[in-house]
Amino acid sequence: MRVGEYLEKGLKYAVEEKPEGYSEFGKCTSGCHSVSFFLKGSPQRVEDIKFKATKRCKKLLAVADFVAERIKEKGKVYLDEEEILKFFSEEKEQDKLRDRIQIVKNALGL
Numbered sequence: 001m002r003v004g005e006y007l008e009k010g011l012k013y014a015v016e017e018k019p020e021g022y023s024e025f026g027k028c029t030s031g032c033h034s035v036s037f038f039l040k041g042s043p044q045r046v047e048d049i050k051f052k053a054t055k056r057c058k059k060l061l062a063v064a065d066f067v068a069e070r071i072k073e074k075g076k077v078y079l080d081e082e083e084i085l086k087f088f089s090e091e092k093e094q095d096k097l098r099d100r101i102q103i104v105k106n107a108l109g110l
Contacts, residue, residue: 013068
């Protein structure tokens with residue numbers, strides 16, 4: 001899948017600010033890119049997760065949303081870089097995609 005196709009389906013976990021009842025779990029800023037994650041629950045027992053990211057980078061938005069969805073499904077904080085790269089295998093500029101994965105990874109403390 002390409003990032004543009006993913007974004008057309010809508011971001012399920014993006015927020016404009018920290019939701020009430022959530023704690024800020026992690027944040028990473030790299031150059032002009034920034035992402036923060038908010039958890040309800042604990043890293044080992046995630047009830048829900050949201051994120052806020054700079055809007056100018058579609059790759060960062062898509063990666064953060066994809067990772068948030070996987071965390072919610074698994075119920076714990078984790079990131080599988082190969083799973084993300086495989087999912088977005090049709091995306092051009094794989095080096096930029098890897099960079100955005102690293103930003104998300106750093107924000108999650110992984």
